Amino acid sequence: MRGTVIHAPGDVRLETLPDPEIVTATDAIVRIVATCVCGSDLWPYRGANEIAGPQPIGHEYVGVVEEVGSDVTGVRPGQFVIGSFVASDNTCPHCRFGYQTSCQHREFVNGCQSEYVRIPLADGTLVATPGEPDKSLIPSLLALSDVMGTGWFAAVAAEVQPGGTVVVVGDGAVGLSGVLAAKELGAERIIAMSRHETRQELARTFGATDIVAERGKEGVARVLELTGGVGADSVLECVGTQDAMVQAQRSARPGGNVGFVGVPHGVDIPGDKLFYSHVGLRGGLAPVRRFLPDLIDRVFTGSMDPGKVFDLALPLDQVADGYRAMDTRRAIKTLLQP
């Protein structure tokens, strides 16, 4: 099969790889219908993460079950499925508590920017859609695999309530998905922090009521101004830097919540600042599996269209262009079709 391999920073190639095979009786092989490039794929691409030799890449996927291991009973060949970027058994105590990305048997899915992929723990991981989806729904369903699921978790972790006031820090695909999640969860006011016109536009399409272009102290001051000096009920931190985290915490009202899904890079939280702020914090790798049934339903009923984050669609053999477009911020997010 053809599959994407990252060799070095800036060097991704579509190559011929062995077809994946069932390794464990709980595996499934999925024929990829659509995959995409994640913001986190850009870390090794930009040299921020070490690359220990050539390796397959990609962890977002929708597709059709091709084959299942002998223990798999929940999905069958021919079904259209979506799964999280973390495979989980969905039965351990952490899964049952709704934190499938902390599953006691979790495995990270990888190698999705390919024609086929092996998904471990298929019964726990894969969710079949209600029938074959219309082609127009593919981008939105693909978005659920990570980016929209992650934005959704940010909103849930920040305890977004109907009628609430929300700030979203970060205007990448996850932040924009967070805006959409806040809207779907009934937030009345959604303040998107963004200084890029195309992203501001998409934020508005997704439900942002206000755009704040200022950052840091000025950004916080603007949020306080917009909220009558009170601060936001919920803040979604979708970047992962120290500046973004500080900005998020200062934008929340006392008793408000910050949901943080940007993987922290050098983030340090002084205990006394957090104490005196009265702000609640929860973050982590989004337990996308928890949300999939609900989110699939929202896409199928047309309630939301998270696929709009894909502003570039390319055939899989142009995967290198897809990375370049995101690296240079020419694209928000690249969809790839084998």
Next chain:
Amino acid sequence: MRGTVIHAPGDVRLETLPDPEIVTATDAIVRIVATCVCGSDLWPYRGANEIAGPQPIGHEYVGVVEEVGSDVTGVRPGQFVIGSFVASDNTCPHCRFGYQTSCQHREFVNGCQSEYVRIPLADGTLVATPGEPDKSLIPSLLALSDVMGTGWFAAVAAEVQPGGTVVVVGDGAVGLSGVLAAKELGAERIIAMSRHETRQELARTFGATDIVAERGKEGVARVLELTGGVGADSVLECVGTQDAMVQAQRSARPGGNVGFVGVPHGVDIPGDKLFYSHVGLRGGLAPVRRFLPDLIDRVFTGSMDPGKVFDLALPLDQVADGYRAMDTRRAIKTLLQP
């Protein structure tokens, strides 16, 4: 009147002070029926906080309203009242959101280890009991003013649920009150971390089902052992040191919550550790005012008896002894009666 003044580390004295007077039309003067020494009073007493000249001390109180300012309509002379250690208007956005210790007009109450005290923002701050309480209820009502209200907030911030598993880090008066709060909120299993026999006993009286004497890594290992490798749903951090905070976070299950009420001294939370733990954090100065009506009701109906944290009761003129007893851990908490 007679009132306690701290002069220097280890030097508290009962002195003759001017009677407090109504300064603002929203003030009340309360005749103290009972007051006590707080763990936080020991900071200046031990030289951990600077003392800028002789100053009155004490912030926990129950008493009878003696006089009210012309704008006060919610309480009247003769009523038995309790208030938080932070005066709040109870009408600003932060108060209405339940975070009265972040009130936009908050004032710290001080000088309670005296015969009389001036309470600012009396309408927002003071809660009258349903009639004159029986003398036997005084210690429990006094506990609501800070220590029990703080333990309660720790449990609420840690989202203690009926049937849940709870760990309490810290066996001071606040931690012990946290055990009682967890019990009242319906926790099924309550693991108290304590190595002091008298405190272990009180923890059991308050509802602890397990005692763990180990600390640090060994303490966490023991909690995991007791919870089938899962961790606790809720952890109450009632100390405020780095070690206690780390221990608390590691004792919580993924998706669990840490409520932290120990005022942080040098606590630093690495963002990535918090991220990958999936643990939620909320802390701060307990918004005691939010809980007072409910807690007063629980004391009056005999549902709980938080006054048991007072294992030493002295007349106010022995205040210096009361401090010494707590400083040397001879007493858990000292009640003082003018």
